[in-house]
Amino acid sequence: MFVLRPCVHFAGRKIRSGMRSETPIHQSSSSSRSPSRDPFGGPVPGCTFYGWVYTAGVALQGFVHEETFVINSIKGRDQVIRGVPVAGVDENGHGTIHLHVRRDKQNYEFSFARALPGEKLNLIVTHVTKNRLKKKEIANFHLAIDERCxxxxxxxxxxxxxxAEKCGGCSFQNLKYEAQLREKFELLKMRLKEYEVQVPRAPVDPPVPSPPFGWHARTEFRVFLRDGLQMGLHPEGSPVPVPLSRCHLHPEAAHEAFQALLTALRAAKCTPFDERTGRGWLRHVVLRSAHAAGLVESLATLVTVGEPPREVLNRVAVVAMQNAPRLVGVTWSTEGEESLKSPGWRSVGQQSHKVLAGRSYLMHDVVGMKLKISSEAFFRPNIFLAETLIQTVLEMSAVQPGDVVWDTFCGQGLFTSAFLQMHRDLQMVCIDRSLPALQKLQQNLAEWGHASSAEVLHGDLGIPAYLHRLTAALPDQHRKGELDEADEAHEADLNFEDEVEEADIPFHDTPFQEKVPASLPAPQILLVDPGRNGMPKPFRRHLLDLEVARVVYISSGRALLRDLAYLTSRGYKLEEIKCFDLQPHTAKSLEVVAHLEWTGIG
Ligand SMILES: C[S@@+](CC[C@H](N)C(=O)[O-])C[C@H]1O[C@@H](n2cnc3c(N)ncnc32)[C@H](O)[C@@H]1O
Structure with missing residues (x-):
């Protein structure tokens, strides 16, 4: 028997306007029962569970999960509910259970860390809150796992x-890969329904699978002291990193690099940065991998704080490369300070890295070309599926010779390069805010003889003033100007969840020289690949002004749902979606490529 510690606070989910009659429960108190254990015998430090409730009427029309478990009533604390099946997973990789309470005519969803779909649980009621007005009714209740039956x-x-140590990487390594795929797909379908996104045809094709191990293209390891220097990851919600000896999600080349760097860092007596004392200088080691001509290579970046000793950095780089033949370069980034200012911060590629040894880029196969991809710019997380995803974007765009294609959030231009390789006489406009990424894009375009076919623009697509300058450069019929008051009211009415961060860094931190040419060709095809935050709000609005015939949108998670719901309610029709499991074993949602057509009817 194992018992999980009951509830940690659930920050209540905002309920969208389309789901108005659903009443969220905010379960905030935590009660103290027996200490947590997990299926592997260890304590569960941050085991969470939470739930929200729907009124019976709405739930029965819409959101009753197929595997809802029915009970008669919640009687009070310590009641045990036996044999409740785990019905699916949520975005955090936690197992979900669905309960219908007959007496209250209400449906509840709860999530438990490390509970697997298909297993049955005995649950114990740990806390009950009565309705203040109708004392017999229950306002909410808390559950904990009493036993895994x-x-x-x-x-x-x-x-x-x-x-078992919950390093923070995998959520489902103990679940068959086919089952992981099925559960992620079910979750996507359920969320599309919940966000009222009209899917073009049902059923949507199942996700494109990945080889389950050795796929990872980029990991940021924390460097810290615990019985000597260690490299590791942070468990979910914990500031204390777990030291790692290897990560199976990485290709063998990255593992070799990991070992070589760890040994070299220890031998050079590097000082990891300690947040409590402010001493030391090495904060992270970032490993990136890519493959070209069937050969996987890795590149490492040492991320430092303050003034690190340059000769130590150089020595580590040289020694590590000697011991790991597929480590092709070691670069140095001073962005460690940024991660101190904002926890959870990730590099957005605003600063160039310095090369300590070897080269500053990896080679990557894209539709028959070997592109140089740099350590500063965005890497698709999966080295095996990147090419398939690019092919899908090409197919969905149905690009024809002579078309004008805007590649917004272009990064180092994997799509642009692939498009120009397919049709030399396209007019590409590429926009991104990362200068190092754009520099690499220009270098690749020049090497492949595509430079004259692409206009590369450096700007922040989250800044309204910049977007106005873009639209001002378009031919007359595309300059619609600001949204009018009716539009604003409609938008407010839609009440989209903006729980997803809009931008990684504050705008005033962006040292841009934004130059927009006097005239730009209007796009027939628009590629939008904004990453985990989805489209910045001003960009979403300006997209409507552009009235682009065809949009191909690439994203995942809540940001994707929010953006699709927005566009499909404002004149774009969703024609096709395809999904990819870019991150097996992790809770990361499926990556979706969506094709939308402008209809003007919203
Ligand atoms: C998911 S990556 C996509 C990169 C590229 N399409 C690829 O496949 O390699 C997102 C890109 O959007 C850029 N980006 C994020 N927010 C931006 C903004 N507000 N304005 C312009 N570019 C932005 C980032 O610099 C990054 O290169």
Missing amino acids: SASIEEVTPRCQHF
Whole structure:
């Protein structure tokens, strides 16, 4: 038997206007029951569960999960509910259960860390709040796992020794890969329904799978002291990193690099940065991998704080490269200070890295070309599926010779390069805010003889003034100007969740020389690949002004749902979607490529 510590606070989900009659429960108190254990025998430090409630009427029309478990009533604390099946997973990789309480005519959803779909749980009521006005009714209740009564038939032994330590990487290594795919797909379909996104045809094709191990293209390891220098990851919600000896999600080349760097850092007596004392200088080691001509290579970046000793950095780089033949370069980034200012910060490629040894880029196969991709710019997380995803974007765009294609959020231009390789006589306009990424894009375009076919613009697509300058450069019929008051009211009415961060860095930190040419060709095809935050709000609005015939949008998670819901309610029709499991074993949602057509009817 294992018992999980009951509830940690659930920051209540905002309910969108389309779901108005659903009443969220904010379960905030935590009660103290027996200490947490997990299925692998260890304590569960941050085991969370939470729930929200729907009124019966709405739930029955819409959101009753197929595997809802029905009970008669919640009687009070310590009541045990036996044999509740785990029905699916949520965005955090936690197992979800669905309960219908007959007496209250209400449906509840709860999530439990490390609970697997298909297993059955005995749950214990740890806290009940009564309705203040109608004392007999329950306003909300908390549950904890009392016992895991039957395991999932899809449970497997995790390959990684660190899985039980919850290093913060994998959520599902103990679940068959086919089951992971199915659950992520079910979650996507459920969320599309919940956000009222009209999917073009049902059923949507199942996700494109990835080889489950050795796919990872980029990981940021924390460097810290614990029985000597260690490299590791942060468990979910914990400031204390877990030291790693290897990560099976990485290709062998990255593992070699990991070992070589760890040994070199220890031998050089590098001082990891300590947040509590402010001493030391090495904060992270970032490993990136890519493959060209079937050969996987890795590149490392040492991320430092303050004034690190340059000769130590150089020595580490040279020694590590000697011991890891597929480590092709070691670069140095001083962006460690930024991660101190904002926790959870990730590099947005605003600063160039310095080369310590070897080269500053990896080679990457894209539709028959070998592109140089730089350490500062965005890497698609999966080295195997990047090319398939690019092919899908090409197919969905149905690009014809002579078309004008805008590649917004272009990064180092993987799409632009692929498009120009397919049709030399396209007119591409590429826009991104990362200068190092754009420099690499220009270098690749020049090497492949495509430079004259692309206008490369450096700007922030989240800044309204910049977007106005872009639209001002378009032919007359595309200059619609500001949204009018009716539009604003409609937008407010839609009440879209902007729970997803709009931008990684404050705008005033962006030292841009934004130059927009006097005239730009209007796009027939618009590629939008904004990353995990989705489209910045001003960009969403300006997209409507552009009335582009065809948009191909690439994103994932809540940002994707929010943006699709917005566009499809404002004149764009969703024609096709395809999804990809870019990050097996992790809770990361499926990456979606969506094709939208402008209809003007919203
Ligand atoms: C997910 S990456 C996509 C990169 C590229 N399409 C690729 O496949 O490699 C997102 C890109 O958007 C850029 N970006 C994020 N927010 C931006 C903004 N507000 N304005 C312009 N570019 C932005 C980032 O610099 C990054 O290169």
